[in-house]
Structure formats: C-alpha cells, structure tokens
Amino acid sequence: MKTQTLAQTIDFGRQLGARLRPGDVIALRGNLGIGKTQLVHGIAASYLQKEVHVCSPSFTIINQYEANGRTVHHLDLYRLSTLEELESTGYWDAIEDPNALVLIEWLEQVDRAQPLDFVTIDIQFEDENDDLSHTPRLFALHGSGDLYDRLADLF
Ligand SMILES: Nc1ncnc2c1ncn2[C@@H]1O[C@H](COP(=O)(O)OP(=O)(O)OP(=O)(O)O)[C@@H](O)[C@H]1O
C-alpha cells in the first residue's frame, strides 16, 4: 500500500479502523516523522466513529480515547528503554485490556515488551533522499493469525 499525502494516510487508517475489534493489538514501526501518529488518527476516528484529536504520546507514554462504548489505548515507547521503566506506566494493563484497541509506536525500543499476540504495520519512505515531508509512504503488514487475515487485503 502506498500513500502520496497525509490525507491519504489518514484515509487508509480509517479503512483499517473499520476492520478492528476490541482486543486487537497493532505495533506501528517506522522512522521519526513517517506518519505513525497520523495513521493512528485515521484508525481511531473510524474505530470510535468520532473525530478525535490524536496527539503524540511520546511524553505521556499512554493516551486513551473513548467514544461510543469503545476505547483506544495509544502508546509511544520512544523515550523508554527498559522493562523497569515500563512497569510504572500501566503498560501491561493497557496492552492486555480485552475491551480496548491497542496501537503502539516504538515497541521495538523496549526488549521483552512484546504483547502476546499482535501484528506490525511497517512504514517506509519511498525515497529517503527526497523531501521527507512529501515523499510517498509505503505500508506493509507483518504477523499472522486472525487479525492479520482481517487486514491483509488492504495492503
Ligand atoms: N503521506 C504521508 N503520510 C503521513 N504523513 C505525511 C505524509 N506526507 C507528509 N506527512 C507528514 O509527516 C508527518 C508525520 O508525523 P507523525 O507525527 O505522524 O509521525 P510519527 O511517525 O508518529 O513520528 P514519531 O516517531 O516522532 O512519533 C506529519 O507532519 C505529516 O504532515
């Protein structure tokens, strides 16, 4: 899947969000500024059926959005590096919440922080040498199982 603009990335997030269910866990992987948080914006808006103001949880570690009886936990582990640091953030409760959709940026920052069951959306710049605010974004899905099967044809 390729998006040419921010609006297309948000729209792609909306398509993904329409297929997601409580208990799903997705890791979003890709460089700083590539569009992970913007994809979350689209996913959360369609999953919650409400326009949400999504801001980056790099400092709060976990942000939560709720609407229409549904919950999204949005996490960003960029500033963390050890499991000990994670413990005080409520991380495990958030990722094991069976009633919430869980979206995690920078999961790879913390060794052994991996949820039991999750898929990864990988995002890359089409051309690293181009103006990064304009170069298209390429999306790929990795993982297996029911969640993978529900999303795979969108990529
Ligand atoms: N095709 C595109 N898709 C998504 N974002 C784009 C696109 N083209 C340009 N952008 C810009 O790239 C930026 C993406 O920012 P965003 O905060 O979503 O990145 P991020 O991957 O979450 O970064 P971080 O790792 O710092 O959290 C925004 O400023 C957005 O306007």
Ligand SMILES: [Mg+2]
């Ligand atoms: Mg982000």
